Amino acid sequence: MENLDVVVLRTLLDWRRAGRHALLATVVRTWGSSPRPVGSIMAMCEDGAVVGSVSGGCIEDDLIYRFTRAYTAPASSEAAHAQQIPSGPPQFVKYGITADEAHRFGLPCGGTLELLLEFDPDAASLQALVEQLARGQLVRRSVCLDDGAASLQASTEPADLSVSATELVNTFGPEYRMLMIGAGQLSEYVATMALFNGFAVTVCDPREEYRGAWAVPGVTVVSDMPDDVVTAFQPDRRSCVIALTHDPKLDDLALLEALKSEAFYIGAIGSRRNNQARHQRMVEHLDQTPETLARLRGPIGIYIGSKTPPEIAVSVMAEILAVKNGVKLPRDMEVSVAKDGLALAHNDRGALVCGMPRAGD
Structure with missing residues (x-):
């Protein structure tokens, strides 16, 4: 299965090569709690199809409502025409500025996020990006905020997203x-x-x-x-x-x-x-x-009572992600500690059933 960013970019490329209008949304800033981290991306097609995410779904629904009603409403409607995915330079949009908006868009209490919306990204540039990512390369993508033009540059190490008064820089690849x-x-x-x-x-x-x-x-x-x-x-x-x-x-x-x-x-x-x-x-x-x-x-993984290869894999991957994300797991989730605890509990129960004193009694 491909990296989610690659799936988003590849799908966006397919839409643009087919001549369909589309936008690319990137989370550029967050305040307080946020459902998706900075750098998360989502693509949306003119028919309302969405791949990727920038929230739990409510913001995606709002973007569909704002930019794709033209493709479900009568073509002669002025209101419908105003809802088309526009052309032109990228736009910033904020969600969750007020408590009411945070509730409406499903953001955590006090959560606010800002998106950059790129309209009809260039297909040739997207194709070059997808091809480099498919080769396992790390790529720095810079977007000019004046006209939406994107440039690509090979990168030697992952970097956090940055945004200035003139450009957005986001690094893609196998981080x-x-x-x-x-x-x-x-x-x-x-x-x-x-x-x-x-x-x-x-x-x-x-x-x-x-x-x-x-x-x-x-x-x-x-x-x-x-x-x-x-x-x-x-x-x-x-x-x-x-x-x-x-x-x-x-x-x-x-x-x-x-x-x-x-x-x-x-x-x-x-x-x-x-x-x-x-x-x-x-x-x-x-x-x-x-x-x-x-x-x-070793033993690797967190203790979930796993016995089968799929469950053991879940255990191992969970521990890897916890370490990657800087989460210190409680000792009772360590496999060796948990199994020692279970063995002791079983021995205690066995000793009581047999009427024999426990070790150390």
Whole structure:
């Protein structure tokens, strides 16, 4: 599944190439609580079709009402004509300025957001942008506020949206990257969720029997040894590395290479016992210390009682997103802590049923 921004831009490009009027809305400022962050985009066609979002739906409904009634009302109506998607330079529009408007548009209490509306963006420029994004490039798009002309420039790192008196600058592309070691079934579920959360995903597995069955489109699959792949991947602070093979020959050296990087998340699948064995193995045979292994997560995921590969993938992806977003999870959501608690509870219940004293009594 493509990144949502790419889906929006590709759909907008299709509308414009077909000669249809359309607009591109970008969240440029927010005050207080806001349903969508700065940089979020939405495209709307002349017939009212919408892709992407800038709110929970109410603002989208208002934009449809304001700019597309011409295509549902009688063509001779002056009121209808006034509702067409206009041509001309971009326009700023604010929502939620008053408490009544915040309620009307479904904004949180005190929430206000400002949009920039671009009318009939140039198809050739959109096509160039979509093609660069399809190649996995990071692209800086600048929009002149006087006439709506857009220019593109390759970017080396993600940047926050900026807006001045003369231009809007928004950076598009795979802001976050994920490298997974192992092309098994669990990897397919994690990769699918990572893709629709905006990650560019690479899967490494030198085992042909696993790699040959890979079935998730949009993922880069490589066959070199994992530690070499991690080195070439050059993980940065917007990268995560996950080992999912359960095979120390594949996982251990790759994880050590990842620990030399700034990757925001490094982890390996496995039970508490496997995780302890991994740490012990690395200390005894790979010259590591508890301090050098402190960033290595395991067992990975948050505890939701998951048993099946899809549920385990949800658990893993939830933890990755929490770390990415700077959310500190409660300790009782950590897999090892939660399972220890469950085991203790089960032991306590068993001891009471059997009439035996608990350990330590």
